[in-house]
Amino acid sequence: MATTRPPSGGPHDDWLIYRGNGEPHDGISRLPDPPPWRRFDQEGPRMGAVERAVSYRPAPNVVEMVNAAIYLRRPLLVTGKPGTGKSTLAYNVAYELRLGRVLEWPITSRATLEEGLYKYDAIGRLHETSLRQAGAPEAPAQIPDIGRYIRLGPLGTALLPWERPRVLLIDELDKSDIDLPNDLLNVFEEGGFGIPELERLPEDQATVEVMTADGDGRVPVTRGQVRCTAFPIVIITSNGEREFPPAFLRRCIRLAIEAPDPELLAEIVEAHLGDQGREDRDEIIREFLDRRRRRGDLATDQLLNAIYLTTSGARPPSEARRSLLESILAPLNATEPG
Template identity: 75%
Template structure:
């Protein structure tokens, strides 16, 4: 007698792409479209636009951004991971029709010089040696120094231009203890000096250097870089450390609170559509309940909703286990 395969087993067969049985198959052909935020087959411009359009700032964030823009001061944005601190910068740049955001991710080893510029002295010396070796009898000219100087994100943001650039300094609280104070003079002066260009002979006043966004080389006169329109600087922090008072008083400070239920529903709709919003009320409520017991990021919610509403939905028992794993608090002990 033929046996009928249980419905749950058939559903498992439909959902599992990787089966773990060691037998090759073409299961990837059934893989649905990726979540919008994990698509890499589009241009960087399209992805930045989508990121900007999906953000929903509250009224306080809008007010503080405007204050920073009017006062030409950096905006220090503090909040839990996943609350949209970084996305705010892309939203501002998109709405104001500015050039792409300049991004400076901070680590414990980041220095002010890395943000301003980098001079590849070894590369220039190597090219000089190659020229001399190719024509030992000739008086080979030194390579153009501008080809070996690249402005960092902060340095590029401080170039003179009629409209400001948006600069995102991400997770400054990860930095060495001195970096916030090191930034003060640059923010106050609106510029900096490149000593390697300042020392050049009088007959070489102008040098064209490279920028962090790899666009056309830009002229720098006598090593001086100074903005005409102060950049819109958005600095993010997860609140893992305190900053010096001298740094804080030069910033406009914004604390981003976790999104409300309505804001979360708006975010879900912006990323996944109206139908996903209508089907995700229970997951949003579970997310909010879990937030009272630990740190959760909005992208964890989006991941859980995508699995529950995408074309190939897991069986209910698997979905509940996956939801439990995906909505695990970020500050929970252990990795599992």
């Protein structure tokens, strides 16, 4: 289909990419670069994850509690409202300490301990065995290497005997089934776990190479036992939707992250956006703080989105700018934006 130049809609419409008039055009070519935290065109870790790690600015008490958890080899249970940087803390720790990629375990209501430790694809192994027998029915049965069908989960990978600790993010544990926090206790206390499918193998198969959550290569597991030598830096986040059992809390270092104050907000914006829109963003920060004080929960992400959209080169006219800010800075506890 042939395309045309974006139809002229007057100077106030110059910032629009999508016009909504049904006429095809090449306006997408005018789209400015994405926000640093929404870039997907990089090799290796997504640019957004790296950007978040570099730009994160923890409060002094956050730094202190992270160090306490590292020294004590205990999980850090981080609570706070959405958008306060609970998950980003894990990326910041891994980046600063050069501990490699963060092992992520996003929790849902269906999450189980086994899912975090490992998965054995018994059906896939049986299927390959059948294919081999069908291809060579007269040959002795050849059973595929079991290690190719066992993949350690994020928790299981974190508990491998790495020389340096890995960073494990268990995200939004409060969404889990009621039993999962207690199920984690023994693993955290022992620093390891067993894989029954490997424990039952004969002595001549004592060491098996299995896959990891990293997805790059295989690691040896002997007699089905996985045990860490350096306890991982475990960061568990919660939005406070439910309480955890005392036995679980006793084994964690607890940290409550508060919403950033004006000075810290300014540092966060500076870290993410540099000099971009410096002349306009102080006003948006003041409005953000006023709305947070008067109207309810607001996340730092909302502030960054508002500043980027109004200073990225799009430059919506004042009327559109006001309407956009109303929607973007809507409280998270509101039923409708604006």
